[in-house]
Amino acid sequence: VNPAYAGSRDVLSTTAMYRRQWLNIDGAPTTALVSADMPIKGEKMGLGLMVVNDKIGITNTLGVYGSYAYRIRMRERGTLSLGLSGGASNYSANLSRVETSNDGVFDPAFSQNLSKWMPNFGAGIYYSTDRFYLRASLPHLMNNSLGSTTKISLLKAEKTNASQYRHLFFMAGYVFKVSPTVACKPSILTKYVSNAPLEIDLNANFWFQDKIGIGASYRSADGMVAMVEFQLSKQLRFGYAYDFPLTRLSKYTTGSHEVLLRYE
Numbered sequence: 001v002n003p004a005y006a007g008s009r010d011v012l013s014t015t016a017m018y019r020r021q022w023l024n025i026d027g028a029p030t031t032a033l034v035s036a037d038m039p040i041k042g043e044k045m046g047l048g049l050m051v052v053n054d055k056i057g058i059t060n061t062l063g064v065y066g067s068y069a070y071r072i073r074m075r076e077r078g079t080l081s082l083g084l085s086g087g088a089s090n091y092s093a094n095l096s097r098v099e100t101s102n103d104g105v106f107d108p109a110f111s112q113n114l115s116k117w118m119p120n121f122g123a124g125i126y127y128s129t130d131r132f133y134l135r136a137s138l139p140h141l142m143n144n145s146l147g148s149t150t151k152i153s154l155l156k157a158e159k160t161n162a163s164q165y166r167h168l169f170f171m172a173g174y175v176f177k178v179s180p181t182v183a184c185k186p187s188i189l190t191k192y193v194s195n196a197p198l199e200i201d202l203n204a205n206f207w208f209q210d211k212i213g214i215g216a217s218y219r220s221a222d223g224m225v226a227m228v229e230f231q232l233s234k235q236l237r238f239g240y241a242y243d244f245p246l247t248r249l250s251k252y253t254t255g256s257h258e259v260l261l262r263y264e
Contacts, residue, residue, distance in 0.1 A: 001124075001137055001139050001169045002083065002124035002126055002135050002136075002137035002139070002169065002171075003048065003067035003068065003069060003083030003084055003085035003122055003123065003124045003137070003139075004069050004081040004082055004083030004124040004125055004126035004135065004137065005037070005046075005048075005067075005069070005081070005083065005124070005126055005135070006037040006038075006046035006047055006048035006067040006068065006069040006083060007037055007038055007039035007040070007043065007045065007046020007047065007048070007069055007071065007081075008037075008039075008046065008069070008071075008079075008081060008126065008128065009037070009264065010039055010043055011038070011039075011264045012036070012037075012038040012264065013036065013037055013038065013262065013263075013264045014034075014035070014036040014262065014263050014264070015033070015034070015035045015036070015260065015261070015262045015263075016033070016034050016260070016261045016262075017031070017032070017033045017034075017258065017259070017260045017261075018030075018031070018032050018033075018258070018259050019031040019032075019256065019257070019258040019259075020256065020257050020258075021243070021256040022245075022249065022252075022253040022255075022256055023253050023254050023255060023256070023257070024252060024253050024254060025249075025252055025253050027056065027057035027058070028056075028253070029054065029055065029056045030054075030055045031052065031053070031054050031055075032052070032053045033050065033051070033052040033053075034050070034051050034052075035048065035049065035050040035051070035052075036048065036049050037049070037067065039071075043071065044070070044071055044073075045068070045069060045070055045071060046067070046068070046069035046071060046081070046083075047066070047067065047068060047069075048066065048067035048068075048069075048085075049064075049065070049066050049067070050063075050064070050065050050066075050067070050087075051063070051064050052065075058093055058094040058095065058097050058098060059091070059092065059093045059094075060091075060092050060093075060094075061089050061090065061091050061092075062089060062090045063087060063088070063089035063090075064087050064088060064089075065085050065086065065087030065120075065122070066085065066086060066087055067083055067084070067085040068083065068084050068085070069081045069082065069083040069084075069126075070082050070083075077129070078127060078128055078129035078130075078132075079127070079128055079129075080125070080126075080127050081125070081126040081127070081128075082124075082125055083123065083124040083125070083126065083137075084121070084122070084123055085121065085122040085123070085124075085139065086119075086120070086121045086122075087119070087120065088117050088118060088119045088120065089117070089118055089120065090115065090116070090117050090118075091114070091115070091116055091118060091146055092113070092114060092115040092116075093113060093114040093115075093146075093147070094113050095109070095110045095111075095112065095113050095114060096110060096111075096112070096113055098110045114146075114147050116146075116147075118142075118144040118164070119142070119144075120140045120141065120142045120144065120164075121140075121141045121142065122137065122138060122139040122140055122141060123137065123138055123141065124136065124137030124138070124139075125137070130175075131174060131175045132172075132173070132174050132175075133171075133172065133173050134171075134172050135169070135170070135171040135172070136168070136169065136170045136171075137168075137169045138166055138167070138168055138169075139167060139169070140164060140166060140167065141166065142164070143163050143164050143165060143166060144163060144164045145161060145162070145163045146162040146163055146164065147161075147162055165193050165194060165195075166193065166194075167191060167192070167193045168191070168192045168193070169189070169190070169191055170189070170190040170192075171187065171188065171189045171190070172187065172188055173185060173186065173187030173188070173203075174186060174187075178206075181208060181209045182206060182207070182208055182209075183206070183207045183210075184204065184205070184206050184207075185204070185205045185206075185207065185215075186202075186203065186204045186205075187203045187204075187205075188200065188201065188202055188203070189201040189203070197220075197221060198220075199219065199220055199221070199222070200219075200220045201217055201218070201219050201220075202217065202218045203215060203216070203217040203225075204216060204217075205227070205229075210231060211230070211231045212228075212229070212230060212231070213227075213228065213229035213230075213231075213239075214227075214228055215227045215228075215229075219243075221247070222245060222246065222247060223243055223244050223245040223246045223247070224243070224244050224246065225241055225242065225243045225244075226241070226242050227239065227240065227241040227242070228240055228241075229260075234264075235263055235264050236261075236262070236263055237260075237261070237262040237263075237264075238259075238260070238261055238262075239259065239260035239261075239262075240257075240258070240259050240260075241257075241258040241259075241260075242255055242256070242257060242258075243255050243256035243257075243258070244256075
């Protein structure tokens with residue numbers, strides 16, 4: 001969600017992630033992601049590439065984005081990184097699959113499927129030290145139109161338009177040394193989009209000998225998350241997270257599962 005992060009791990013880093021959300025609910029979101037980033041020019045710059053696919057109900061979005069980060073070393077005070085991203089996503093909606101309740105009456109809103117490519121750009125800023133980091137980003141700057149429908153009544157015709165909205169992400173975290181072999185890493189993630197409630201994730205992870213990480217997260221007005229990570233070798237890391245909703249969704253789903261694999 002932040003192009004300024006590209007190259008910040010100081011090595012070639014590749015990540016694969018898969019998330020299956022809200023089990024037992026038909027059409028619930030699934031997300032698959034593959035990304036890679038690396039530093040260049042003596043770690044003064046970073047490059048990244050991400051391919052992500054989101055499927056929700058009859059809609060599917062496939063995106064390909066590249067990232068560029070310029071990194072400014074601030075002597076002993078850390079690193080300031082400025083990032084830009086650009087790419088495109090294909091949004092498709094299989095509207096002909098929708099089962100309507102119009103008793104066989106033709107509904108023009110579901111007469112044909114939708115597929116369109118949409119370019120977009122993003123920007124971010126990222127400041128980090130060995131113990132602290134601060135990030136802010138707008139991954140999508142353009143509010144592309146997804147499609148429009150016309151609802152006809154006896155008196156008038158109303159046209160409604162579906163479009164993308166800009167999302168603002170803000171994140172901060174710190175590392176506390178509990179003992180020579182145990183570290184605590186609390187963090188906060190804030191997500192904002194117009195006409196929706198502000199959402200905040202409160203997270204805490206404990207790392208033991210930099211090899212095993214155990215953590216938990218609370219997402220405001222949504223649910224709880226439990227997670228575990230294993231540093232299998234110097235190059236390979238595996239992670240798993242389980243979400244459980246605290247809303248009325250808990251009556252219909254056993255939760256969400258997410259797995260992550262990173263190679264550096």
